[in-house]
Amino acid sequence: MKAKRAPAIASNIWKLYVIQALTQALFMIPIFVLFWQSHGLNLQQIMLLQAGFALTVFILEIPTGYLADRWGRRNTLVLGCCFGFAAYLTYATGETFSRFLLAEILVGIGSSLLSGTIEAMTYDTLLELGREREYRKIAGNQAFYEFNTEAASGILGGLLGAVSLVLPLWLTAIPMALAVVIAA
DSSP: HHHHHHHHHHHHHHHHHHHHHHHTHHHHTGHHHHHHHHHTOOOHHHHHHHHHHHHHHHHHHHHHHHHHHHHHHHHHHHHHHHHHHHHHHHHOOSSHHHHHHHHHHHHHHHHHHHHHHHHHHHHHHHHHHHEEEEEEHHHHHOOOHHHHHHHEEEEEEEHHTTTSHHHHHHHHHHHHHHHHHOOO
């Protein structure tokens, strides 16, 4: 039975590489403050948005890890990607502080759901394949793709922000949607 499952579960590795990269394609990072200011937010409101995100992650970090252990890593991964997608759609279509706060809370929920889930699923997959000694190498490769995607999308997002401050937000939603499809 394990032999039949091995090829299917082995596909987790490349999928997790791609999901890690897609969820870090954050085109909006370099233009976020300009985006918020273009919608009339002041520095205090911007800091409140960031506090909303941080508080959400702080509150949910441990419960979402427990959820991944009990409900399943794949389910948690899909849900985290869905929240990320919903967050950037909310941002791209929002125009008010309250709408942006909702988006930050959604990003926080998605981040909490994804935090540790990719790493745990990678290790579980390697363990089941009898390749757990490769974890450090594969986790390092995942970080490499994550950081390179974040850097490239940040540069491109800054350039696109010169055209439209909302365009990088729409562009961030696309990889999040693809991550949902691959995670499912």
